[in-house]
Amino acid sequence: MSDAIMAFNAFVLAYFSLANGFCLVLNLLAFGQMRHHLRRRSTMDLGALVKATGDLPVSLIIPAYNESAVIVSVVRSMLTLSYPAYDIIVVNDGSDDDTLERLTDEFDLRPTVRLPVSDTPCAVVRGVYRSNCFLNLWVVDKHNGGGKADALNAGLNYSRTPLFCALDADTLLEPDSLVRVIWPFLEDATTIAAGGLIRIGNGCTVDRGMVKKVDLPRNLLARFQVVEYMRAFVAARVGWDCIGGTLIVSGAFGVFRRSAVVDAGGFDTATVGEDMELIVRLHRLFREAGRPYRVAFVPDPIAWTEAPETLRDLGRQRARWQQGLVQVLSRHRRMLARPKYGVPGMVAFPYNVLVELLGPIIEVLGYAAFVATVVAGWGSTGYVAAFVTVSIVLGSLTSTMAVVLQEMTHFRYDGFRQVLSLIGISLVESLGYRQLTVWWRLRGLVAAARMNTTWGQMTRRGFEPSTRAS
Amino acid sequence: MSTTVLVTILVIVALNVALAASAGVVRLAVSHQLLSRAAVEERWSSRIRQLLAGETSVSTLLPIIRRGDRRHLVELLTQYGERVSGIELERLQALGRRLLPCAESGLRSRHPETRAQAAQTLAILGGPSCAERLLEALEDRSPLVVMIAAKWLCSAREPHLSATVVSHLEKFDLWSPVYLASVLATAGSHMAGHLREALESAENPSRTRAVAADALRLLRDPKSADTAALALESDVDREVAAACLRLLAVLGTARHVEAARRFATGDDFLLRALSVTALGALNNGEGDIRILDAALDDPSPWVALHAAAALRAADRLELLRSVSKSLRSGAKAAGEVLVSEAV
Numbered sequence: 001m002s003d004a005i006m007a008f009n010a011f012v013l014a015y016f017s018l019a020n021g022f023c024l025v026l027n028l029l030a031f032g033q034m035r036h037h038l039r040r041r042s043t044m045d046l047g048a049l050v051k052a053t054g055d056l057p058v059s060l061i062i063p064a065y066n067e068s069a070v071i072v073s074v075v076r077s078m079l080t081l082s083y084p085a086y087d088i089i090v091v092n093d094g095s096d097d098d099t100l101e102r103l104t105d106e107f108d109l110r111p112t113v114r115l116p117v118s119d120t121p122c123a124v125v126r127g128v129y130r131s132n133c134f135l136n137l138w139v140v141d142k143h144n145g146g147g148k149a150d151a152l153n154a155g156l157n158y159s160r161t162p163l164f165c166a167l168d169a170d171t172l173l174e175p176d177s178l179v180r181v182i183w184p185f186l187e188d189a190t191t192i193a194a195g196g197l198i199r200i201g202n203g204c205t206v207d208r209g210m211v212k213k214v215d216l217p218r219n220l221l222a223r224f225q226v227v228e229y230m231r232a233f234v235a236a237r238v239g240w241d242c243i244g245g246t247l248i249v250s251g252a253f254g255v256f257r258r259s260a261v262v263d264a265g266g267f268d269t270a271t272v273g274e275d276m277e278l279i280v281r282l283h284r285l286f287r288e289a290g291r292p293y294r295v296a297f298v299p300d301p302i303a304w305t306e307a308p309e310t311l312r313d314l315g316r317q318r319a320r321w322q323q324g325l326v327q328v329l330s331r332h333r334r335m336l337a338r339p340k341y342g343v344p345g346m347v348a349f350p351y352n353v354l355v356e357l358l359g360p361i362i363e364v365l366g367y368a369a370f371v372a373t374v375v376a377g378w379g380s381t382g383y384v385a386a387f388v389t390v391s392i393v394l395g396s397l398t399s400t401m402a403v404v405l406q407e408m409t410h411f412r413y414d415g416f417r418q419v420l421s422l423i424g425i426s427l428v429e430s431l432g433y434r435q436l437t438v439w440w441r442l443r444g445l446v447a448a449a450r451m452n453t454t455w456g457q458m459t460r461r462g463f464e465p466s467t468r469a470s
Numbered sequence: 471m472s473t474t475v476l477v478t479i480l481v482i483v484a485l486n487v488a489l490a491a492s493a494g495v496v497r498l499a500v501s502h503q504l505l506s507r508a509a510v511e512e513r514w515s516s517r518i519r520q521l522l523a524g525e526t527s528v529s530t531l532l533p534i535i536r537r538g539d540r541r542h543l544v545e546l547l548t549q550y551g552e553r554v555s556g557i558e559l560e561r562l563q564a565l566g567r568r569l570l571p572c573a574e575s576g577l578r579s580r581h582p583e584t585r586a587q588a589a590q591t592l593a594i595l596g597g598p599s600c601a602e603r604l605l606e607a608l609e610d611r612s613p614l615v616v617m618i619a620a621k622w623l624c625s626a627r628e629p630h631l632s633a634t635v636v637s638h639l640e641k642f643d644l645w646s647p648v649y650l651a652s653v654l655a656t657a658g659s660h661m662a663g664h665l666r667e668a669l670e671s672a673e674n675p676s677r678t679r680a681v682a683a684d685a686l687r688l689l690r691d692p693k694s695a696d697t698a699a700l701a702l703e704s705d706v707d708r709e710v711a712a713a714c715l716r717l718l719a720v721l722g723t724a725r726h727v728e729a730a731r732r733f734a735t736g737d738d739f740l741l742r743a744l745s746v747t748a749l750g751a752l753n754n755g756e757g758d759i760r761i762l763d764a765a766l767d768d769p770s771p772w773v774a775l776h777a778a779a780a781l782r783a784a785d786r787l788e789l790l791r792s793v794s795k796s797l798r799s800g801a802k803a804a805g806e807v808l809v810s811e812a813v
Contacts, residue, residue: 036583115775389482393479397486
């Protein structure tokens with residue numbers, strides 16, 4: 001028995017070392033890529049870009065299910081973008097709160113006629129509205145189709161622009177975010193999708209839909225998520241983009257070539273990870289057809305989102321993300337380790353299977369084996385120190401690197417105190433918070449096994465004081 | 471515990487601590503850089519404005535430029551250069567040219583982004599005197615450098631520079647045709663002759679011809695309608711046909727209707743849609759109105775919408791009203807156009 005556990009311990013140590021080591025490599029790639037990007041950004045003439053994008057209109061598609069707390073401020077923020085030609089299509093996804101009423105009152109919506117130009121499957125559309133005061137604002141009112149993918153498909157059917165931008169109903173864009181995220185489509189006509197940075201907006205000062213002052217959230221859970229998002233977006237996604245292995249463009253802020261998505265059949269309504277599933281499917285379809293394409297990540301344009309601040313909401317979100325991951329990997333498993341699918345199939349897919357998918361299981365068993373080893377007195381001091389180092393310290397290293405990367409490039413948190421707080425969070429993240437996320441991810445695996453496809457409901461506080469419930 | 475394990479653990483812990491400390495160092499370094507830049511801006515903004523207004527001269531300013539300020543000053547001058555033109559730009563360039571050696575070394579960098587930035591600085595601050603260097607940059611292996619050079623060569627509005635850019639169009643294969651056309655159009659009417667030649671020549675790649683057509687449309691070049699119509703009458707591919715139809719919709723006249731009409735009943739929905747748009751703009755009589763009316767019932771919603779918009783452009787609101795009240799498949803498209811007309 002002790003031999004089996006010690007063998008398993010050795011496996012766990014090797015696993016943590018390799019997994020965290022790979023993340024470190026991605027972070028190092030991210031440093032290089034970010035330096036390229038900063039140099040490139042200095043050549044970007046935003047004014048000329050804005051002018052050029054006049055012939056590249058975009059539809060912003062915002063699915064909204066019971067989002068009355070935030071929808072008005074989000075739409076207001078979208079109306080101030082410095083982009084010459086865009087439509088906003090809010091899809092009221094069968095809300096049973098006053099989402100539609102708030103939009104109607106605020107933006108003077110009137111029922112109108114609008115022909116859908118594609119027939120991507122979605123639930124029945126009850127009506128289309130247009131704002132009398134903002135002629136580029138449309139609302140598609142439909143029956144609930146069971147998830148965000150269905151709402152996005154409805155928006156897709158009513159959008160008429162060559163590009164569309166999928167957003168969450170709690171996403172706030174900065175005025176130049178759209179221009180910056182469109183850049184890959186201008187410099188490379190084969191680009192079919194591009195994502196930007198998602199940052200945590202909790203704690204920021206928001207006025208009329210615009211982030212005026214950036215600050216860290218007061219809520220500790222949200223602060224942990226700030227560091228997590230840095231690790232995921234500022235570091236990992238940049239690293240993956242460097243090697244062409246981007247498997248996800250976040251549904252909270254992603255731009256897609258409309259024709260590519262329609263031809264691929266739209267968003268998959270049978271998964272809760274519809275954003276990742278679409279990108280993986282696009283990789284597969286384009287590679288199978290031998291067509292050149294590009295999926296890009298731009299580490300520059302920022303979208304602010306509201307992070308869950310309760311254990312319940314955060315747990316649900318993480319379980320849903322894990323569940324979505326399982327669905328996507330299962331659906332496209334034929335891509336796994338096949339040279340035909342290039343870096344996405346040979347590197348990104350195996351990584352997601354071995355680390356993101358199996359990671360929670362191995363980690364939980366690893367902790368259990370560690371405890372058993374220590375209690376039974378089988379482990380040496382060296383083993384204990386090694387376990388703590390690879391499972392906790394090495395994990396912290398990737399987070400700390402992400403904070404350093406963000407300091408080099410984005411400089412959004414003004415105060416030194418905030419930087420210290422972020423460093424502190426990155427050092428202690430693996431002492432409890434990470435283990436919590438592992439537990440939630442395990443629950444997601446169980447839900448996937450049970451084929452549960454519900455989204456659940458997050459409590460929205462809203463960004464602006466006037467919209468928050470007392 | 472073995473020595474190897476101990477050393478490895480110590481290294482990882484030390485790395486973590488070092489990185490944590492480096493975040494603070496990076497913050498200080500970036501803060502210092504931003505402060506330096508802000509200080510240069512504060513010292514020089516009013517002087518630059520005086521220079522632009524002609525209230526001071528280059529000979530007055532040159533002696534007071536600190537060595538350490540040069541890099542930030544060049545960046546500041548470049549920012550101003552993107553926003554001014556005419557005599558103000560000439561005054562700015564008179565100062566900027568004296569600082570160009572600072573930027574020229576960037577052209578030899580192994581990083582394409584650095585070369586691109588150097589090219590941009592030379593273009594803005596060097597003006598016509600740097601045209602030769604920018605022409606050399608058109609041969610750079612990086613598409614970014616080539617595009618930066620092309621952009622500024624076009625905006626110089628010199629015929630011989632425009633011609634060179636057009637002859638290098640195949641280097642921009644990757645770039646979005648929309649962006650490329652927009653860049654070419656900044657060259658102004660000087661470019662039109664070269665672009666017409668590019669569109670006319672069947673030996674040119676389709677992408678080049680399509681971009682030329684789109685740029686001509688943006689330039690509103692009236693002579694290009696004949697060129698586009700001729701192209702449509704030959705065997706052209708989808709990309710070129712679409713661009714020529716878009717051009718005819720804006721610049722065509724009655725004598726170009728035949729060229730546009732032949733695509734109205736073809737197999738390709740995009741070309742049908744663009745064809746009906748052109749017919750609506752060219753408005754050549756009842757025969758074409760019947761084509762547009764029939765197109766309202768096209769199986770493609772894009773064609774139906776374009777047909778409805780074309781009928782509106784041809785001032786056939788009564789026809790649209792009658793279709794919108796009918797049971798025809800085109801009723802919704804007609805209704806949508808009427809509703810937007812009412813708005």
